[in-house]
Amino acid sequence: MSHDAKPKPVPVPVGEVVGQSVPKPDAREKVTGRALYTDDLVLPGMLHGALLGSPHPHARILAYDTSRAKALPGVRAVLTAEDLPPVDIGPVIKDQPLLARGKVRYAGEPVAAVAAVDLPTARRALELIDIRYEVLPAALDVDAALRPDAPVIHAPRGEGHPNVATHIRLVEGEPDKVWARCDAIIEDVYETPAQQHVYLEPCTTLAAVDPDTGRITIHTSTQTAFRVQAITAEALAVPMSRIRVQVPRVGGAFGGKVESTNQPITVALAKAAGAPVRLTFSRTDDMRMMRSRHGARIYMRTGATRDGRILARQVRIHYDTGAYADDGPFVAAIGSYFSRGPYRIPHVDVECWSVYTNKLRAGAFRGFGNPQVHFASEIQVDRLAEALGMDPIELRLRNALETGEKWLGGAPVESGTLRACLEKAREVSDWHRRRERPSTTSPGKRRGLGIAAVGHVSALLGSSATVRLNEDGTVNVSTGAVDTGQGSDTALAQVAAGALGLSLEQINFSRPDTDTSPYDWCTGGTRTTFTVGHVITEACEQVREQLFEHASAILERPVKQLELRPGGVVGVRGEPGLSTTFGAISGYALYVAGGPIIASSRWLFPAWQLDTRRTKVEGLPSMGNGFFVFAAQVAEVEVDEVTGKVDVLEAWCVHDVGRALNPAAAAGQVQGGFVQGLGYALTEELVWKDGHLVNPSMSGYKVPGALDVPVAIHPVLLERAFGPGPFGAKGVAEVGVVGAAPAIINAIRHATGARLNQIPATGERVLRALLAHEAPATKDG
Amino acid sequence: MSDKVSLSLTINGAQHALTVAPERTLLDVLREELRMTGTRRGCDAGDCGACTVLVDGLPMLSCLSLPARLGGRDIRTIEGVESGGELHPVQRALVQHGAVQCGFCMSGIVLAAKALLARNPSPTLDEVRHALGSNVCRCSGYARVVEAIASVGGRP
Numbered sequence: 001m002s003h004d005a006k007p008k009p010v011p012v013p014v015g016e017v018v019g020q021s022v023p024k025p026d027a028r029e030k031v032t033g034r035a036l037y038t039d040d041l042v043l044p045g046m047l048h049g050a051l052l053g054s055p056h057p058h059a060r061i062l063a064y065d066t067s068r069a070k071a072l073p074g075v076r077a078v079l080t081a082e083d084l085p086p087v088d089i090g091p092v093i094k095d096q097p098l099l100a101r102g103k104v105r106y107a108g109e110p111v112a113a114v115a116a117v118d119l120p121t122a123r124r125a126l127e128l129i130d131i132r133y134e135v136l137p138a139a140l141d142v143d144a145a146l147r148p149d150a151p152v153i154h155a156p157r158g159e160g161h162p163n164v165a166t167h168i169r170l171v172e173g174e175p176d177k178v179w180a181r182c183d184a185i186i187e188d189v190y191e192t193p194a195q196q197h198v199y200l201e202p203c204t205t206l207a208a209v210d211p212d213t214g215r216i217t218i219h220t221s222t223q224t225a226f227r228v229q230a231i232t233a234e235a236l237a238v239p240m241s242r243i244r245v246q247v248p249r250v251g252g253a254f255g256g257k258v259e260s261t262n263q264p265i266t267v268a269l270a271k272a273a274g275a276p277v278r279l280t281f282s283r284t285d286d287m288r289m290m291r292s293r294h295g296a297r298i299y300m301r302t303g304a305t306r307d308g309r310i311l312a313r314q315v316r317i318h319y320d321t322g323a324y325a326d327d328g329p330f331v332a333a334i335g336s337y338f339s340r341g342p343y344r345i346p347h348v349d350v351e352c353w354s355v356y357t358n359k360l361r362a363g364a365f366r367g368f369g370n371p372q373v374h375f376a377s378e379i380q381v382d383r384l385a386e387a388l389g390m391d392p393i394e395l396r397l398r399n400a401l402e403t404g405e406k407w408l409g410g411a412p413v414e415s416g417t418l419r420a421c422l423e424k425a426r427e428v429s430d431w432h433r434r435r436e437r438p439s440t441t442s443p444g445k446r447r448g449l450g451i452a453a454v455g456h457v458s459a460l461l462g463s464s465a466t467v468r469l470n471e472d473g474t475v476n477v478s479t480g481a482v483d484t485g486q487g488s489d490t491a492l493a494q495v496a497a498g499a500l501g502l503s504l505e506q507i508n509f510s511r512p513d514t515d516t517s518p519y520d521w522c523t524g525g526t527r528t529t530f531t532v533g534h535v536i537t538e539a540c541e542q543v544r545e546q547l548f549e550h551a552s553a554i555l556e557r558p559v560k561q562l563e564l565r566p567g568g569v570v571g572v573r574g575e576p577g578l579s580t581t582f583g584a585i586s587g588y589a590l591y592v593a594g595g596p597i598i599a600s601s602r603w604l605f606p607a608w609q610l611d612t613r614r615t616k617v618e619g620l621p622s623m624g625n626g627f628f629v630f631a632a633q634v635a636e637v638e639v640d641e642v643t644g645k646v647d648v649l650e651a652w653c654v655h656d657v658g659r660a661l662n663p664a665a666a667a668g669q670v671q672g673g674f675v676q677g678l679g680y681a682l683t684e685e686l687v688w689k690d691g692h693l694v695n696p697s698m699s700g701y702k703v704p705g706a707l708d709v710p711v712a713i714h715p716v717l718l719e720r721a722f723g724p725g726p727f728g729a730k731g732v733a734e735v736g737v738v739g740a741a742p743a744i745i746n747a748i749r750h751a752t753g754a755r756l757n758q759i760p761a762t763g764e765r766v767l768r769a770l771l772a773h774e775a776p777a778t779k780d781g
Numbered sequence: 782m783s784d785k786v787s788l789s790l791t792i793n794g795a796q797h798a799l800t801v802a803p804e805r806t807l808l809d810v811l812r813e814e815l816r817m818t819g820t821r822r823g824c825d826a827g828d829c830g831a832c833t834v835l836v837d838g839l840p841m842l843s844c845l846s847l848p849a850r851l852g853g854r855d856i857r858t859i860e861g862v863e864s865g866g867e868l869h870p871v872q873r874a875l876v877q878h879g880a881v882q883c884g885f886c887m888s889g890i891v892l893a894a895k896a897l898l899a900r901n902p903s904p905t906l907d908e909v910r911h912a913l914g915s916n917v918c919r920c921s922g923y924a925r926v927v928e929a930i931a932s933v934g935g936r937p
Contacts, residue, residue, distance in 0.1 A: 023876045030884025031872040031891055033819020033859030040818035200823045200831055200885040200919050251821070251885030252919050283824040485883025485920050664879030668921055672882065675922030698828035698917065706913040706923045711906050713924045 010659075010721045010728035011537065013498030015566035018727055021664035022504060024490040026249070026483070035249045038204040038221050039280045046206070047076050049269045049279030050122040051262070052112040052129055053288055054104035057140065057358040057691030058151060059133035061103055061111070068128040069114060074121040077272035078129065079113040084268060085237045091259060092621055093165060093325040095154055096361075098235055098265050103136070105153055105323035106359050107692045108288030115269040115277045138358040138691050139163060142297065142318045145357045153323065153356040165321050166329040166354035168336045169618040170408060173347030178312045182303030184387040190376040191758040192741075193685035194295040194320070197365055198703050201251020202286040203261035207269070208276035216243045216267055221250045223257045223482055224522035225512040235264040236271075243267075245514045253484040254676070255364035256291060258524045259326055287696035292686055293365035294319040294331055294354070296372040302345075302380050308390050308398045310381075312347040315339040317373065319354045319362070326363035328354040329621045334457070335369030336620065340408040341377040342418050342455030342630060343399040348408060358691055364524060366676060366734045370456055371741060375759065378452040378742030382749065391435075392746070393426050396453045410611030411625060415722040415730070417656040418453055418630040425451060425632035428716055429652040434636065439751050444641045447649070448751025451634045452739030458526040458731025459626035459724075462604040464518035465535040467496065467543050469597035471590060473568045473583030474506045475543075480520030481532045482512050486733055487665035488528040494661050495533045495726040499540035501564040502582075518600060525626065526731030527605075529661065533726030535601040542599030550585045550594060627723055629730045631655040633674065633739040637747040639754075641770060644763035646748060648678055648709065651740075654716040658723065658730035666732055667715035673736020674713050679704045681741035685760050788852055792817070793861025799848070807851065808832045808843040811858060819859040819888050823917070830916030833889035834858050840893045840915070859888035862895060870933045871895055878929035882920030890916050894930045903934035 013019075029035040066078040081101035088094045100111045112129050116122035139145035139153060145163040156162035179185065205220040216238065222228050225245040233240040250257070262279050270277040281289065299316040317335055321328030332354040339350050385395040396418075401407070403416035425431070429449065439446045466478040477496045483489040493509040496502070510517065520532060548559045551570040555562070555578060565571045571579035589597050608625055610617050634652040639645075653670045660666045683702040687694050695701045721728025745756050754769035761769075787800045792815070801810055808825070811817045811834075823831035825844045832843040835857040862869045868876070871894045875881055890913060897904055897912035904912065909930045910923070918926060 021879055023879065024881060026884070027876040027879075027881040028868070028872075030881050030887045031868070031875050032863060033888045035884050036818070037821075037885065039822065040812075042816070198917075198919055200829060200883065200917065201821070202823070250883060252883040254919070280822075283826065283829075485885075487882065662879075664925070668879055668882060668925055671922035671924045672920045673922075676919075697826060698824045699826065703917055703919060704923075705915075705917060706910045706927060709923055711910070711924050711927050713922055 013727050014501030014564045015498060017494050017504060018498035018661055021662055022490065022494065024487055026489065037201055037249045037251050038206055038219050041206050041219055041248065043206065043208055043276040046276045046278055047115040047117060047273055048119040048122050049113060049115050049266055049277045050119065050126055051110040051265065051285065051289065052126040053108040053285065054100060054111050055107065056104055056133055056135050057107045058136040058138035059104050060136060061100065062132040062134055065130040066112065068130065069125040072121065072125050072128060074117040075114060075125045076275060077115040077269050078125065079268055079272055080111065083272065087235055087237060089231055089235050090325055091327055092329040096324040098268065108360065109323065110265065110289055113265050113269055115273040140358055140688065140691050142320050142355045142357060145355050153358060163356045164353055165325040165356055166332045166621065167619045168332055168352040170336055170350040171348065171616040172408065172614060175312045175314060175347040175349040178347045179303055181305065182311055183306040184384055185301060185303040186380050186383045186387060187301040188380060188757050190298045190300065190379065192296045192372045192375050193760055194362060195293040195365065195680050195684045196287060196686055196701060197254040197256035198698065198701065199252030199254055199256055202281040202283055203257065203290060204280035205263045205266040206276065206278040207266040209270050211274065214242060218243065218245045218263055218267060219248055220245065220263050221257060222247055222261065223253045223484055223524055225482060225514050226480055226519055227522055228260060228263050229514045231260040232264045232267055236267060247482050247512045250482060250484040254366045255368065255524060258364040258522055261290060283698060284696045287701065288360065288693055291326060291361050291363040294321060294328065294362040294369065294372065298372060298376040300376045300380050302384055304384050304388060306388065308388055308395050310343055310345045310399045313340060313345050315350045317352040320357050320359065321354045322357055322359045322361040324361040326361045328362060331364065331369035333620050335373050337408060337625065338370045338455065339373040339377065341374065342401050342453055344401055344405055359688055360693065366673065367737045368525065368734065371680060371738050374452065374454060374738050375742050378739060379745055379757065382746045392451055393422055393431060397422055400453065407628060410614045411608035413628050415720060417718065417720045418455065420718055420720065421630050421632040421654045421656055422453060424716060424718060425634050425652055425654045428654065428714065429634040431634065445638050446641060446751040447636065447638050448747045449634065449636050450743045450746025450750055451632060452743040452746065454631040454633060454735055454739035456526065456629050456735045456738055457626040458629050459530045459605045460525045460527050461521040463520045463531045463535050464600060464602040465532065465539045466518050466598065466600045467539040469543060469582060469586045471586050473581055473586050474508065475500060475502060476508045476510065477536060478510045478517050479532050479536065480512045480517040481528050482523045484523050486669055487662065488523065491529050491661045491665060492532055492536055495536050496540055498727060499537045500544065501566045502568050506568055526734045527626065529729055530627065530725040530731045531603065531605055533729060534724050535603050537726045538601035539599045542601065543597055546597045546599065547582065547585050550588050551580055554580050554585065554588060627730065629656060629735060631735050631739060633743045635743040635747045637744060637751055639748055639751045639766065644766035644770065646682055646761055646766060648744060650710055650712040652714045652716060653736060654718060655732050655735055656718040656720050656730060657732045658725055659719050659721045659728045660717045661726065661729050663717060666717055669733050670715040670736045671713045673734065674740045675704050675709050677737040677740020678709055678744065681744040681759050681761060683760050683762065786849055788849055790848055790851060790856060791854065792856045793858060801848065803849060805848065806844055807834065807846040807848045810848050811843060817858055817860050821885050821888055823885065830889040831886055833892045833916065835892050835896055838896060838899060840896050859891060862891060869895060871898065871930060874929040874933050875926065878925050878932065880921060880925040880929040886916060886918040890918065890926060898933060903936060904931060905936055906931050
């Protein structure tokens with residue numbers, strides 16, 4: 001177990017490339033419009049696909065009649081579940097058919113698929129498909145789904161309520177016994193919405209089947225070429241060796257493209273039609289058919305002593321996973337695992353349910369279960385500070401986990417930098433001065449400042465890399481990592497450049513292709529820079545050894561006297577004039593001795609097994625945990641007391657990134673994450689009426705626009721290099737979204753005294769909270 | 782199905798004679814008839830700004846525009862923004878500031894910014910924010926995008 005091994009010193013990069021905000025190589029093709037996304041690709045004879053969504057949230061399928069659709073000129077294939085292998089897929093629970101089979105479980109669920117010569121024809125054909133349904137009673141929220149007589153959404157899988165997809169319990173210490181020792185106890189119920197990814201590029205796939213070999217080629221917008229390959233193989237009962245996945249540019253993903261989107265059904269259409277098919281969702285279909293963040297209701301109780309030691313916490317989490325489990329069990333695991341927050345709380349009792357309802361499935365979304373529990377925890381910690389008469393940052397500092405302490409479950413915190421993040425946030429936001437000045441700035445407006453501490457995870461699961469030296473001394477780096485826009489191609493090329501002392505022009509970083517790239521699990525879990533970066537440095541180290549072996553022969557000096565010099569040069573330490581180039585060494589290896597210089601590296605992040613002597617554990621699905629990372633986020637808001645509108649005026653986001661490989665790219669992640677959190681806090685919410693999504697459009701569902709966010713979102717990157725990430729880098733991608741909402745809600749409280757336990761804090765909810773605050777006799781809302 | 786109509790469009794200074802169904806939008810024509818795919822389809826409903834083009838210098842959402850009404854107008858798409866292989870200063874600034882992430886919004890943002898700078902060569906940060914009011918970017922949080930565009934006019 002690596003956790004027990006003495007940590008290796010963090011290596012130092014060669015040359016100046018690591019740590020520079022070099023422009024991303026793909027930025028130019030993106031600002032000129034030349035970048036090719038999947039929907040930009042065309043193959044000869046290509047057809048257009050479209051899916052028919054269910055009109056009911058819950059209904060039995062009695063009969064199909066596709067004859068009218070098939071008869072429409074230009075239609076080449078019409079599929080229903082009857083045309084597909086009877087396979088259910090899902091990363092944890094195998095419960096999802098590609099097209100609804102037997103019954104539909106949410107309004108919008110794909111029930112039929114069409115391929116036609118053009119999109120208007122395909123859409124007309126969908127209207128000609130006749131399906132007879134028997135409408136069933138629906139369970140439209142978690143409460144309804146958990147009633148003993150609730151409609152059963154999936155066949156029961158053993159004991160417990162049939163609509164419970166996942167049930168988890170984690171208990172440490174003796175929480176029942178310590179509440180009496182607490183001087184302050186806060187208890188509340190918190191609600192968070194089904195936020196949607198709204199990646200600007202809707203899900204899209206171009207699939208072709210070679211008529212001679214049957215081999216399938218998929219171009220698609222995804223976070224993972226290899227999972228697409230595996231899921232498509234499973235869903236269509238085809239060997240993985242028959243499937244090739246390539247990933248053009250990806251127009252954003254944020255977790256929504258972690259599992260399959262429309263790849264398997266597009267392949268099925270291409271097979272049935274005998275022609276390539278491109279299926280690009282309309283925005284509305286994407287919003288009705290794909291997935292969202294889990295809406296959650298969280299009961300939380302936290303108690304502390306007078307001197308600010310948090311002693312105990314009880315948590316009850318209900319995640320609404322919608323009609324299919326998807327990544328819900330893992331989301332529930334992360335949510336449970338992070339519900340203690342980044343704090344040392346000795347007595348904890350967590351219980352979590354992930355519950356099926358007849359709504360759009362919920363799955364992975366940046367933060368992965370953690371924004372929900374951080375929302376509850378960070379608001380509750382602020383209220384605890386109020387009850388204790390303590391500064392909110394001071395209370396957090398007194399309870400912040402330090403290096404060497406244990407996470408819930410016993411995993412060690414290897415680089416406990418929350419204290420540093422909080423202290424830096426206090427300094428850069430001028431916390432005390434801003435907190436103490438009067439809140440009223442102009443009539444009807446109030447300003448306030450709020451903070452959230454953040455603990456998250458980076459790394460996890462498996463990656464591999466291959467590094468090859470070309471004949472001219474330049475280097476090819478292959479990984480399976482998908483750059484979804486966050487900039488991993490750039491940062492990882494910088495890692496390879498820094499490991500070998502090359503310039504970026506001397507590195508060719510190739511794009512993912514399951515035929516030629518080594519495996520990578522996924523761009524998700526804040527893992528790509530950390531995990532793929534690690535295997536790149538390891539492979540580069542092997543290449544360095546091979547280079548030195550040959551250089552030793554060429555330069556007639558022992559290996560231990562050799563050094564890497566910037567620009568692709570191996571020199572002799574202390575003899576500045578004595579050196580040879582990578583190109584010369586490559587030629588030697590290719591034509592004199594040893595053979596081509598090539599190395600590969602592989603890694604599975606070593607997951608911490610929960611310590612069951614310390615923690616009572618029930619039902620936690622196994623998923624590799626990762627390396628803990630920390631941040632502190634401060635927001636200043638102005639609340640309009642007449643309309644309830646909240647403006648975020650300024651924000652300070654302090655993140656320990658270990659080492660900023662590309663500071664501009666890291667800062668972009670921090671700022672972009674904060675703004676997704678701002679949307680989560682103030683405007684973003686999927687809304688259903690009678691089981692039908694009422695706002696599946698970008699006018700009905702409001703993501704923040706340029707006028708809704710401040711320019712002054714200050715990214716502050718702490719560089720506490722530590723651990724197996726490349727040159728001590730830690731992940732940052734998801735972290736920015738985790739604390740934004742509680743920081744903003746805490747700022748609203750500071751500005752107005754209004755208590756909001758539910759987001760998004762729309763004008764209406766803020767006004768209600770203001771009224772409740774002014775009339776303290778009424779119950780809090 | 783409706784009868785097709787013949788029309789002539791001036792796109793990036795070049796004449797294009799086309800025969801299209803009258804309900805086809807300018808975005809459909811650009812992406813599918815002319816294979817000018819730099820103009821992106823994000824929502825097809827006028828909500829995201831990814832399909833922004835310039836018509837006589839002003840930003841227009843191509844997903845809501847019918848080409849039959851655009852004969853004789855000067856249509857400029859992202860493919861026509863560079864001149865002589867040189868990036869427009871807005872494009873250069875977005876690259877240099879590290880403002881580009883997934884890039885799907887960028888065509889629309891470049892054109893909206895180009896139109897702004899044509900009428901206001903030195904916009905403030907706030908003026909840039911207002912000019913981007915119809916362009917959604919889901920990745921960047923806007924800060925670096927706004928700063929990059931403002932930097933072209935000399936504002937910080």
